[in-house]
Amino acid sequence: MIRSSRRLADGREILYFDAGPVPRDAVDSRDLPPVSTLSQMRYDALLGEWVVVASHRQSRTFLPPADQCPLCPSTPDRATEIPERDYQVVVFENRFPSLATAVSEDVPAAAPGAPFAELRPGFGRCEVVCFTSEHDRVFAELGTERARLVVDVWAERTAELSGIDGVAQVFPFENHGEEIGVTLSHPHGQIYAYPFVTPRTEKLLASVARHREATGRDLFADVVAAERTGPRVVAANEHWTAFVPAAGRWPYEVQFFPVRKVPDLPALDDAERDAFVELYLDVLARFARRMDTPMPYIASWNQAPVHAGREDWWLHLQLFSLRRAPGKLKYLAGSESGMGVFITDTNPEDIAEALRSVVVE
Structure with a gap:
């Protein structure tokens, strides 16, 4: 497995994973504003659990038509989240993350009027994992070689994200199907790096x-x-x-x-x-x-x-x-x-x- 690291127009990292050497030098041509993440964690003292508040995610992309999919490769007529014309497996930082390493640190000690509801910045990392460039394919149809590449990517990302100071648990997952609440139909999953151990x-x-x-x-x-x-x-x-x-x-x-x-x-x-x-x-x-x-x-x-x-x-x-x-x-x-x-x-x-x-x- 060969990994190539690049940057998107707003500074987010994008990683290409290929079974063999492939030149990855396409540049993101979009004019994007910097990502601003205002997530915070609020502690539920009664249940002893953290709740992530990420109100900025209300504006994330929701069920676009196939010809407007942001996870398909870029074309000369349309730039997407993936600048390359084709790819095998791609991982990039979510533009609408629940948790981020560059999250604002400016949060009060507790929620308004709730001294036991401790507040912390929504620190962590949320990544998108695209399994294939083919929009209409599903994981079950990837074949053994591509599915194995995805497993290797999950393992690589787990190891790297686990090395970030402050990350306590790494969670790769896939939501599949509109009934589940998927907002992008392109075959993909996500990885959350939490700053706490999950309940x-x-x-x-x-x-x-x-x-x-x-x-x-x-x-x-x-x-x-x-x-x-x-x-x-x-x-x-x-x-x-x-x-x-x-x-x-x-x-x-x-x-x-x-x-x-x-x-x-x-x-x-x-x-x-x-x-x-x-x-x-x-x-x-x-x-x-x-x-x-x-x-x-x-x-x-x-x-x-x-x-x-x-x-x-x-x-x-x-x-x-x-x-x-x-x-x-x-x-x-x-x-x-x-x-x-x-x-x-x-x-x-x-x-x-x-x-x-x-x-x-």
Whole structure:
């Protein structure tokens, strides 16, 4: 993998990742104002969680027509976010970031009239990852070579972003499908570098600690070992297992765990990366063909924090869809949104069987 670093017209970094040497010397010809990020973090003292306030994102690009897509390569008639005429995988700093390294530091100590709601600058980094220059292609159709390049890019970005002073966790993810809330239809994902450990990660690590104290064993290892021989396995190979979790929250949810315990993507070796691509494309094809139209989904990498808890963590990917049946979505209504108690409309064992039965060849 070859990386080329350039700058966009407003100073943001853009990175080209290619399988072989490709000259990358196109210049961004647009007249762009400097990016101004006014994000701030507000601490919810009752829940013990940080909330990011990024009101400047209201003006971000929303569902442009295909011929106005900002993620397609530039042409002589139209300049986009990618100056080159073609590309393989591209990463660039989001123009409308929730978190940024150059965020304004001028924030008060607390929210107005709320002394327990501590305020901090919205420090971090938000990157866009374009998987292909082809506007109408989806991840499931990338092929093994391009998908493997994307995995290598996720790992490279995780390693680099983890080295930024103040970053506590790196989160690569993909939102796919308008039903999920995607505002740009071009095949892409994002990477967030948070200045705190996310609530989900903290909760998982607390469960691991309780299990070790009670049993002396590794909770991740116990759960994964049980699932690998259970009725909810969707697909598996020498290095990975993909299964529907026993207490899955979403109508369709699959978790991917490597056989070897590793903390994050950079720790995967070549064989494990190849094997993940094989399994992931297989399950994505099942998601695409399970119903009359491809399911929208979120693909969410659960990586170890940059510092604390790394020795306890087991890297895994969550792939889930909020579609419960053709033409029907699972809405997070009163119980889920109000109390955080998920009530699922599907049975995990039935979902695993339904996904296994999908013909992918």
